[in-house]
Amino acid sequence: MKVEAVETALVAPSEVTPRHALWLSNLDLAVPKTHTPLVYYYPKPAPSDGGAAEEEEAGSFFEPARLREALARALVPFYPLAGRLAVGPGGRIEIDCTGEGALFVVARADFTGDEVFRDFEPSPEARRLLVPFAESGDPPCVLAMVQVTFLRCGGVAVGTGMHHVTMDGAGAFQFIRTWTGLARGEAPSASPFHDRTLLRARSPPHVPFEHPVYSPSYLNGAPRPFVTRVYAVPPKLLADIKARCAPGASTYCAVTAHLWRAMCVARSLPAESDTRLRVPANIRQRLRPPLPATYFGNAIVRDLVTVKVGDVLSQPLGFVAERIKRAVSRVDDAFVRSVVDYLELESEEGSQAARGQFMPESDLWVVSWLGMPIYDADFGWGRPGFVAPAQMFGSGTAYVTQGPEKDDPVNVLFALEPEYLQCFDKAFYGE
Incomplete structure (x- = not known):
């Protein structure tokens, strides 16, 4: 081409x-x-x-x-x-x-x-x-x-x-x-x-929470070859996934819990080991006072959910979805200010620039585009038929997106090592 x-x-x-x-x-x-x-x-x-x-x-x-x-x-x-x-x-x-x-x-x-x-x-x-x-x-x-x-x-x-x-x-x-x-x-x-x-950080900085996801040592995993696949979650499968979670579980929490379990199966992670999910939270409405609705910049804070692989695999799916929900919910004004101050101290120590970009093989990072107006991109000749990242930047990363119409399947774009794809496909679709 x-x-x-x-x-x-x-x-x-x-x-x-x-x-x-x-x-x-x-x-x-x-x-x-x-x-x-x-x-x-x-x-x-x-x-x-x-x-x-x-x-x-x-x-x-x-x-x-x-x-x-x-x-x-x-x-x-x-x-x-x-x-x-x-x-x-x-x-x-x-x-x-x-x-x-x-x-x-x-x-x-x-x-x-x-x-x-x-x-x-x-x-x-x-x-x-x-x-x-x-x-x-x-x-x-x-x-x-x-x-x-x-x-x-x-x-x-x-x-x-x-x-x-x-x-x-x-x-x-x-x-x-x-x-x-x-x-x-x-x-x-x-x-x-x-x-x-x-x-801006407070003076002096105050860090009452732990922020391991921002630690210089966290993203220093080795780069691994990967390919990206798009996994459709049609309405029937989505309904089944959500039915296995508590009533009111969000699409993001339910689909991410399902994806996390399939990843643990595909990678054959040891049951006694830890697996971590990196979750992002939009903080525009979480600060007090909230940021302006049109704030233009990075207003995302990340957190880690750590669970035993054995629990991801054996506990009900709702257990995993609830752990994800709790992590997203705890990002409030105090937590955000703690992150900002932690990064201030880290930059003063000169360690921020040393951070790598690759997660360990046990971990997962899922970004949600659900609810975002990604298909409102009409230049005058109609809405796009498809919107996606052109490239992913590391194994274990995923995007959860919605199609252009409300009845379209939810799509999961997932980057994974080629040797795990066949097993992941079977686990994701319940075979």
């Missing part, structure tokens, strides 16, 4: 924007210094009898100039994305709001949408084809990259690479909704809130 770039440009904000250094919080600095690659697939619209006007509209399907102009306008309220990563006083990373612009690429592919998206699997190859690549995520790198790829079938893939220090998933979809709304000719939605000092 080949992709040829036919246009590459920097798109600057359409108006003059503030020029200053933007301070980054400890939660911003605790994420990997990489660009997060996402891909949106838009199938070619079905032909109809709409006449000449509709044919003209079809001829302008994903007109690059329209997307480029809307991007320039979106970068006015989201002006940090037009800046560059920089090193500020004391060596602390910050965003230099220079207004230089986001990278915008138009490309043509020699393959069809079905060849890639019918059974899409995130991979380095998918990222190479569909998302711009930055050699490094270190300063002074570009922060926002977009590629619009016209496929041989007439469909379009839009790949985005946004630097993780600039935003979390909620922030990414906030930006996409603004960009797509402007492309449809709508007025900009609510302005993003950029002041990240709301998450």
Whole structure:
């Protein structure tokens, strides 16, 4: 498969924007210094009898100039994305709001949408084809990259690479909704809130909780070869999984408990050993006072759930789901402030930069996109038919997502070592 770039440009904000250094919080600095690659697939619209006007509209399907102009306008309220990563006083990373612009690429592919998206699997190859690549995520790198790829079938893939220090998933979809709304000719939605000092550490720092998930020793596992598969959880299977949990168990807790059990089976983990689940919690509404609804940055705190493998396998599924629920529920204002202060002390000791990126084989990390507006990305030619990460970054990581329609299956994108796949498939689907 080949992709040829036919246009590459920097798109600057359409108006003059503030020029200053933007301070980054400890939660911003605790994420990997990489660009997060996402891909949106838009199938070619079905032909109809709409006449000449509709044919003209079809001829302008994903007109690059329209997307480029809307991007320039979106970068006015989201002006940090037009800046560059920089090193500020004391060596602390910050965003230099220079207004230089986001990278915008138009490309043509020699393959069809079905060849890639019918059974899409995130991979380095998918990222190479569909998302711009930055050699490094270190300063002074570009922060926002977009590629619009016209496929041989007439469909379009839009790949985005946004630097993780600039935003979390909620922030990414906030930006996409603004960009797509402007492309449809709508007025900009609510302005993003950029002041990240709301998450500044206390003086002196106070750490009443333990935070092993942020320990420099936690993510120092060895990289292992892995492949990513998409596992559909159709409504009947989802209902069965939730029925085995307590009434009111969330889809995330129930599906993650089921996934955790299948992983322990597939990897043949010793029953007496510990297995740990890394869970993320959106803190926007958990702080007192809450963060502004449009807070643009990283507002995710992580925690670890530690359980004996034997308990994951032998206890009722509801036991595991309840442990997950308890971990997510305990993330309140006091816990978040403790995390921020812990990271402050860790950075002062110089250990934060030494953290690796790979979990031990006994562990699992599950990110939820449930309830996020990932399919509200309509540039004016319809909603995407598929949205997913273009690449995963380590074995044992998973995303739980919902399809474009409410009756669609929940999907689990899971990265696992190839030798465990067959056993995992059987365990996940109850064979």
